[in-house]
Amino acid sequence: MxxxxxxxxxxxxxxxxxxxxxxxxxxxxxxxxxxxxxxxxxxxxxxxQDLVDAVAEYTTRQFWTTAPQGPDPAVALREHLQALCRLIEDRPDLFAVTVELDLRARRDPAVAAAMARHEAGWREVLTTVLAEGVAHGSWSVPVDAAAGAELVIAAVKGARLVPEVAGQVFGQLEALLIDGAQDHAKGERP
CATH class of the missing domain: 1.10.10.60 (Homeodomain-like)
Incomplete structure (x- = not known):
């Protein structure tokens, strides 16, 4: 109870x-x-502050189901971006809270530490997927896995502020990273 x-x-x-x-x-x-x-x-x-930390954990837990997974890094990243796009469309409350948490984290070291803890898993999974994609030649451009993870995170955090363009933003990110590499593998020009 x-x-x-x-x-x-x-x-x-x-x-x-x-x-x-x-x-x-x-x-x-x-x-x-x-x-x-x-x-x-x-x-x-x-x-x-304890309640705020619990809200941060609860909020970030909502994203666990979107974690990129599967043997094909390009498919995993595409599915992750699509799942995040659906969340932005379906759960505006979730993104309103993440914006609040990120803004508060800039002024509050305890919230910053909580968010860093909670986002570490996302950052790690993205870095792993991107590194696997580099090893498999999945990306259309040279990708530094750590910087690429930060790019994806920045795109998601930016798109949540203007949810009506999230699909376009994520589609462009897919086109830059994934689609060009698949066209190249088929012998087509990106």
Missing amino acids: RSDRREQLVVAAYRRVAEAGFEGLRLRQVAEDVGIDHSTLHHHFATK
């Missing part, structure tokens, strides 16, 4: 951040949203 209540508090805080940003996150309101007394919230989260 305690973990259920904790999860309810995290989801309530997440919703508050999605609707009003961190400036609108009030512990009393979060407790009220879950139907508990404000003092009871502190049995689950000692500080507001």
Whole structure:
């Protein structure tokens, strides 16, 4: 029961951040949203910072299902970008919270550390996929795996600010990295 209540508090805080940003996150309101007394919230989260860290973890966990996977690096990257594009279209709340977390991280070392921890897995998986693509000749341009991972992350973080162009942005990224290499492998000019 305690973990259920904790999860309810995290989801309530997440919703508050999605609707009003961190400036609108009030512990009393979060407790009220879950139907508990404000003092009871502190049995689950000692500080507001602990709750913010839990929101960061909850938010980044939503992306785990999009992780690139499979034996073909180009297919894995394409599917990852397509899954992220669907998330941007279907879950604007998720991206509103990620924007809030990234902005807060610039001013708050604790949030920056939490986001770095939570994004490390994404960065590692992307770097691995890109490195495997380099080894297999999957990319149409020379790719430094670490810099390429940062490019993908930057494209995703930029596209979330203008969701209506996310499909075009990710399509262009695919065309630059993937499609040209496949055309080249078929003997066509990129």
